[in-house]
Amino acid sequence: MSSAFLEHVNVTVSDPEATAKRLESWFGWKVRWKGASLGGGTTYHIGNETSYVAAYSPPGTTSKVSGDSYSHHGGLNHIAVVVDDIDAAEAVIKADGYHTHNHGDYEPGRRFYFDDDDGIEFEVVSYTK
Structure with a gap:
């Protein structure tokens, strides 16, 4: 079996652009890609050459998970x-x-x-x- 590694994690956020800016500031990461995505939403891929966080926001409003x-x-x-x-x-x-x-x-x-x-x-x- 070949070696496996985690490529990305995809999370729903209120503002993908703001999330991208914070991740760039905190960790020195870069936006690898940004654009339209699932259901008319927007996604930013922020990370390094091998892994990233996909910050997704659907059209309309989102709410925080409580608990x-x-x-x-x-x-x-x-x-x-x-x-x-x-x-x-x-x-x-x-x-x-x-x-x-x-x-x-x-x-x-x-x-x-x-x-x-x-x-x-x-x-x-x-x-x-």
Whole structure:
């Protein structure tokens, strides 16, 4: 069997362009593609050469999922992003006004979490000590 890797995750957001700008700022990613998509919606693909987040918004309004995603089948619990310099990444995220929480420093690395404007939880992790 050949090696497998995760190419992308697709999430519904309120404003794909704003999400793209935040991901570019936080992680140094770039918009790989943007355009019309499913059902007249709009999608931005934001990432690097090998993986990306597809930020999708349908036509019309969207609403946040309420409640704890960990207790629902199929819930998106968080998106984890590996960075080289976790302190620098946290500084950028905090400078944008986001509250970081649940910090951990244990094998195999350091991590923290934060929620974006759409309530999507991100885990930021570094395996560099």
